[in-house]
Amino acid sequence: MIEVLRSGLCDLVMDLGRPGQGAYGVPAGGAADPGALAAANCLVGNDAAAAGLEIILSGPRLRFPRGGVLALTGARFAASRSSGAPVAWNETLVLAAGEVLTLDRPEAGCRCWLALRGGLAVPRVMGSRSTFLPSGFGGHCGRPLQAGDVLRCGMPENDMKLLRATPPPAAMEGCLRVVAGPQAAQFDDAGLAAFFGSPYRVDAASDRRGLRLAGAPVSHARAELRSQGVLPGAIQVPPDAQPIILGWDGPVTGGYPVIAGVITADVPRLAQLKPGDAVRFVTIEVEAARALAAVPWEIKELA
Amino acid sequence: MKKYTTGQPQAQPAWRWVGERGLRVATGSATLARYESLMSLNLADVEDIIPADDSLLLILRRAASVSPALSLALAGPLPDSRSGAGRPRHEIAVAYGGAAGPDLQALAKQTGMSEAAYIEHHAASEYTVAFLGFQPGFPYLRGLPAALQAARRASPRQRVEPGSVAVGGVYTGIYPAGGPGGWHIIGRTGAALFDPKRDVPVLLMPGDRVRFVPA
Numbered sequence: 379m380i381e382v383l384r385s386g387l388c389d390l391v392m393d394l395g396r397p398g399q400g401a402y403g404v405p406a407g408g409a410a411d412p413g414a415l416a417a418a419n420c421l422v423g424n425d426a427a428a429a430g431l432e433i434i435l436s437g438p439r440l441r442f443p444r445g446g447v448l449a450l451t452g453a454r455f456a457a458s459r460s461s462g463a464p465v466a467w468n469e470t471l472v473l474a475a476g477e478v479l480t481l482d483r484p485e486a487g488c489r490c491w492l493a494l495r496g497g498l499a500v501p502r503v504m505g506s507r508s509t510f511l512p513s514g515f516g517g518h519c520g521r522p523l524q525a526g527d528v529l530r531c532g533m534p535e536n537d538m539k540l541l542r543a544t545p546p547p548a549a550m551e552g553c554l555r556v557v558a559g560p561q562a563a564q565f566d567d568a569g570l571a572a573f574f575g576s577p578y579r580v581d582a583a584s585d586r587r588g589l590r591l592a593g594a595p596v597s598h599a600r601a602e603l604r605s606q607g608v609l610p611g612a613i614q615v616p617p618d619a620q621p622i623i624l625g626w627d628g629p630v631t632g633g634y635p636v637i638a639g640v641i642t643a644d645v646p647r648l649a650q651l652k653p654g655d656a657v658r659f660v661t662i663e664v665e666a667a668r669a670l671a672a673v674p675w676e677i678k679e680l681a
Numbered sequence: 682m683k684k685y686t687t688g689q690p691q692a693q694p695a696w697r698w699v700g701e702r703g704l705r706v707a708t709g710s711a712t713l714a715r716y717e718s719l720m721s722l723n724l725a726d727v728e729d730i731i732p733a734d735d736s737l738l739l740i741l742r743r744a745a746s747v748s749p750a751l752s753l754a755l756a757g758p759l760p761d762s763r764s765g766a767g768r769p770r771h772e773i774a775v776a777y778g779g780a781a782g783p784d785l786q787a788l789a790k791q792t793g794m795s796e797a798a799y800i801e802h803h804a805a806s807e808y809t810v811a812f813l814g815f816q817p818g819f820p821y822l823r824g825l826p827a828a829l830q831a832a833r834r835a836s837p838r839q840r841v842e843p844g845s846v847a848v849g850g851v852y853t854g855i856y857p858a859g860g861p862g863g864w865h866i867i868g869r870t871g872a873a874l875f876d877p878k879r880d881v882p883v884l885l886m887p888g889d890r891v892r893f894v895p896a
Contacts (some may be wrong), residue, residue: 397740400731401716402883403813406740449693503877513817515877560705562699604815605821607731607738609703631733631814639700640790643742665746667701672744 379446380494382527383478391498391517391529392491393429396506398609400630400650407516408508409629410489410586410649414545415674416495421449421470423538428497429507431523435488435652437481438523445475446531447495451543453487453650463563467544468679485649495538496531512587512627514571537606540680546673548646553660555644559613559669561603561635569619571639574659577680582653586627589651595619598635608632611648613659623648643670696755702728702738704747707856712737714759724751732812732887734821736849748771770890773855773870775804775846777895788831788848788865800895802820802826803867808853808891818875819824820881825853837863844870846893849880868893 382389392415395408399585409415409432416426433440437455442448443537450457450467457465460478465471467490473479484490500507500518509517518527565573572594581590608614614634623640624632625648640648640661651657708715716732719739726745729731731738765811777800779784790800808822825848833849841847841862846855849864856862857874874884885891 397728399882400729400738400740401813401887403815403819404877404882405815406729504882510877512860513875513877550867556695557698557700560699567761604734604736605812606705606733606736607699607703607814609699611700612703629815630731631812636699639698640701641701664698664701668744668746671701 379442379444379530379531380498381443382438382523382525382529382651383441385523385525385527386433386438386481387436388434389438390432390509390511390525391429391500391507391523392432392509394427395508396512397502403630404504404510405610405627405630407510407542407586409491409505410626411452411491411646412647413675414489414649415493417468417543417545417677418449418451418491418498419497420675420677421451421468421541421543422447422493422495423534423536424493424495424497425535428493428532429500430493430498431492433481433492433624436483437490439478439480441476441478442473443476445473445477447472447538447544448479449493450490451493451545452490453484455484455490456482467547470538470540470650488652489649494531496534499530499532510627517533524563542678542680544676544678545646548641548643555641555662555667556613556638556659557641557664558607558661559636559638561598562637564635565596565598565615565637568664569595569615569637572596573664574661577656577658580651580653580655582655584625584651584653587623588625588628589614589623589648591621591657592674593620593624596621596637598637603633603635605631605633606636608636609639611642611645613638613640641667641670643667643673693698694836699738700739702743704741705739706739707735708737709735711759716887718757718759719754722750722754724748724754726751729819731814734811760851768888768890769886770887770892772892772894773846773872774896775868775893776869777803777846777868780853782846782867784865785867788867791831792828795830799852802829803853804893804895806892810872810887810889810891811852811884812887813883813885816856816858816860816875817877818885820874820885820891822853822856823851829853831865833863834865837861840868840870841866844872846870
């Protein structure tokens, strides 16, 4: 059980989303770094798909009236426990009854995931416990947590051990790796040179629907394009020539040319981009991207 | 990509990658037939299939590649294209114009007809749901007469009311929820287009037929 003493900027209940309903116009959604949530769940003996919290930029203060076994993954936040015990990331943590966990601001990046043994027992909507903010359903009442909210847990199903997790190696700096997109040929030389040769800044008007970028114009032929299916990581370029990287809760179809798509292995890096960050792009081949996507988190028993 | 010599008479449909998990397959006018044929195969490596205007987006499971079964399915012949007979038909009651349709007056003027004539033509056509997108449950309806078509608004409205019936390019559509929108709003319906708590959350499915009835 969790009592929310103070909410963060936007604490959302998330699981691994609701893939397979694109034909209804519903995106898969779910944790922005599914590997990080799955690892946190593993650390507390949950199924990978149990629901936890996705916390961004400014964290909540949470009380655990019955204590609990929890784990944090993703960006490290300045954090404290009322017991004075350290708050380790990527490790199983055991909290005593009545302990309070306070998450402040991230040291780098912007999102972390909190899993609690048993998983958060909010109702499933369309097969998932993930919050879908654009339509206000799923998660806890379809909205971010507020002070006073009480979240209940399910019954633990698996045995557990004290564990430590290590994410797959991923450069936290350097270029975002992309596969050239379906309309890459619609962009002129100047547009391609700008996109692959200059940095872009993440704009403040970014959220789980999309990351808006600002930088050198990515010029292209303004041909009328038919609506096409898109997925998170697809980089659309509207007529204003400023690219948008579609996010987890973005639309399932779009009518702007797609210059490239961020590879799955770099989606965890998308999840850590915040307004003001700079990004650059570099292309890789589909087969190489697929091999990178197959690298799992490493989980070991705590010695 | 491997080549398979299967003796299939049809050329393999063209595809392009969106990232390494998105496979954009050109399907022309056979989008729904191809969608249904792929869905019926329940391919293990395919997480989702999103129909759009003249293409499908297949989303592969993480680290999955294009399996021989998928490759064959994409190249395989299509079942007879559906005529639309036997598809559900829906009548959607619409309050046209006025506060419910703030763009009707300007749109009618732009297309050179009276508001009454615009409404009459809009309600006289039978539409087919081409695909859903933009928002959960938002139908892109094909069948808008050429005389009624108009490019999207130069600047999107910040706030469109739920149930707004709209015209954008060659399509007419209905906004299930409130929010920003770039289409011309010509009326409003009380029909619930999307409810995540229903067994089938959307009112209209690709292939369904739709008529608008002035309320």
